[in-house]
Amino acid sequence: MEEKQKTAGALRREALCYAPKNGFDRLSAEDEAAMQRYCEDYKRFLNACKTERECAAEAVRMAEAKGFRPFVRGMELKPGDKVYRSNRGKSLLLAVVGSRPLSEGVNIGAAHIDSPRLDLKPNPLYEDCEMAYFKTHYYGGLRKYQWVSIPLELRGVIARKDGSVISVSLGGQPGEPRFVINDLLPHLGVEQSKKPLSEAIPAETLNILVGGRPFQDDDGADRVKLTVLDLLHQKYGITEADFISAELEAVPAFEAVDIGFDRSFIGGYGHDDRVCAYAEFAAILELETPARTAVCILADKEEIGSEGVSGMQSAAFDTFMSDLCDSQKVPLKACYEKSFCLSADVTAAYDPNYADVYEKRNSARVNYGMGLCKYTGARGKSGSSDASAEVVAYVRRVLDEAGVFWQMAELGKVDAGGGGTVACYMANRDIDTLDAGVPVLAMHSPFETVSKLDCYMTYKGMKAVYEAE
Numbered sequence: 001m002e003e004k005q006k007t008a009g010a011l012r013r014e015a016l017c018y019a020p021k022n023g024f025d026r027l028s029a030e031d032e033a034a035m036q037r038y039c040e041d042y043k044r045f046l047n048a049c050k051t052e053r054e055c056a057a058e059a060v061r062m063a064e065a066k067g068f069r070p071f072v073r074g075m076e077l078k079p080g081d082k083v084y085r086s087n088r089g090k091s092l093l094l095a096v097v098g099s100r101p102l103s104e105g106v107n108i109g110a111a112h113i114d115s116p117r118l119d120l121k122p123n124p125l126y127e128d129c130e131m132a133y134f135k136t137h138y139y140g141g142l143r144k145y146q147w148v149s150i151p152l153e154l155r156g157v158i159a160r161k162d163g164s165v166i167s168v169s170l171g172g173q174p175g176e177p178r179f180v181i182n183d184l185l186p187h188l189g190v191e192q193s194k195k196p197l198s199e200a201i202p203a204e205t206l207n208i209l210v211g212g213r214p215f216q217d218d219d220g221a222d223r224v225k226l227t228v229l230d231l232l233h234q235k236y237g238i239t240e241a242d243f244i245s246a247e248l249e250a251v252p253a254f255e256a257v258d259i260g261f262d263r264s265f266i267g268g269y270g271h272d273d274r275v276c277a278y279a280e281f282a283a284i285l286e287l288e289t290p291a292r293t294a295v296c297i298l299a300d301k302e303e304i305g306s307e308g309v310s311g312m313q314s315a316a317f318d319t320f321m322s323d324l325c326d327s328q329k330v331p332l333k334a335c336y337e338k339s340f341c342l343s344a345d346v347t348a349a350y351d352p353n354y355a356d357v358y359e360k361r362n363s364a365r366v367n368y369g370m371g372l373c374k375y376t377g378a379r380g381k382s383g384s385s386d387a388s389a390e391v392v393a394y395v396r397r398v399l400d401e402a403g404v405f406w407q408m409a410e411l412g413k414v415d416a417g418g419g420g421t422v423a424c425y426m427a428n429r430d431i432d433t434l435d436a437g438v439p440v441l442a443m444h445s446p447f448e449t450v451s452k453l454d455c456y457m458t459y460k461g462m463k464a465v466y467e468a469e
């Protein structure tokens with residue numbers, strides 16, 4: 001068929017208008033196959049890693065298999081060398097040394113591996129009405145009503161006074177018991193149902209059911225609690241006081257699975273921000289000798305403000321970078337001012353079910369690729385680093401040249417709320433930083449949804465950023 005002559009208007013429209021397209025209308029067969037493989041690997045990672053410690057440990061295992069070795073201060077480094085440093089087992093820093101000197105800056109990917117969850121309180125175990133419970137203190141910005149009546153599993157560590165650390169993972173394997181926070185039955189929920197969502201489930205009712213069988217051959221009090229303590233002692237060798245020095249996290253006992261008839265989505269716990277962490281981590285594992293040194297950060301504590309020794313505000317990152325710079329006798333400041341960081345964190349995907357909180361022209365759409373955010377923040381960009389126009393232009397070029405599908409996005413309506421990432425802490429170090437990541441539906445819920453295409457494009461984007469000269 002003869003091609004119809006385009007009107008002058010159509011030609012001008014093509015040349016002048018910004019009109020992003022659905023990624024599936026542009027995806028090559030090669031990218032489609034790579035996307036499917038990538039997403040299977042990502043689901044495996046997500047199922048294995050439900051805490052920051054598990055993510056860090058699994059990343060060390062995978063990195064060592066790819067030739068990364070622990071970075072020791074004073075170690076000599078040459079281009080192509082692959083090193084990592086674990087920060088107390090809760091955060092991980094990796095680098096692949098580039099052919100150009102560190103004085104010319106590094107390319108950084110910064111994502112976080114902590115996710116919203118229910119931490120156990122230091123004195124968690126109690127009995128009430130012959131049922132045993134754990135008290136919890138929620139971690140991160142979660143909507144409490146979403147955490148009742150779902151199966152939970154327990155992961156984390158118990159550190160004993162003698163220095164030994166016991167690893168706990170219970171409920172994740174088939175046949176293992178799980179836990180639950182019981183919700184109120186609707187029959188008696190008349191008053192509760194009238195309350196705002198944020199008040200209907202007070203934090204002090206987020207108590208996890210952990211047992212119901214009284215200890216036999218005992219006439220004391222709290223026999224159900226005693227049974228639980230007895231079982232914990234048999235399994236882990238701990239006493240009640242050991243909870244004081246434990247980090248036990250109740251996390252959803254959901255597997256990462258395909259969602260939809262067309263399997264175009266992945267549902268799972270902890271996409272925020274393991275979906276970006278896995279993308280930048282998988283990308284750095286693929287590097288040989290980049291031009292600029294590539295640095296991958298898997299940070300902890302982002303969900304509570306990036307505080308603490310394992311958070312992005314910690315000097316641990318500066319120490320790692322300064323140790324790297326020392327190996328080339330480059331001042332850290334000289335390296336930072338020439339560096340670039342992609343703060344790889346999720347953004348909100350436009351959800352037509354909640355259209356009134358989004359601003360449609362500036363929202364990330366599922367299947368439109370990696371979502372770039374010039375700024376995050378709340379109430380007039382507060383708490384955001386607001387990347388410069390030049391930095392955004394640089395990233396546009398890098399991603400376009402690598403064939404990465406991306407889109408520009410804000411979280412939602414200006415007055416609807418807001419959020420932050422590690423970007424400001426990177427920018428405060430004098431490192432040019434831009435936010436970018438996978439758009440997520442139902443972010444911070446126990447079961448979040450992402451699009452496979454966006455996951456893969458974020459991986460591809462991270463690789464392009466690492467490889468940029």
Ligand code: MN
Nearest residue numbers: 272273345346
């Ligand atoms: Mn995040």
Ligand code: MN
Nearest residue numbers: 272273303444
């Ligand atoms: Mn978050």
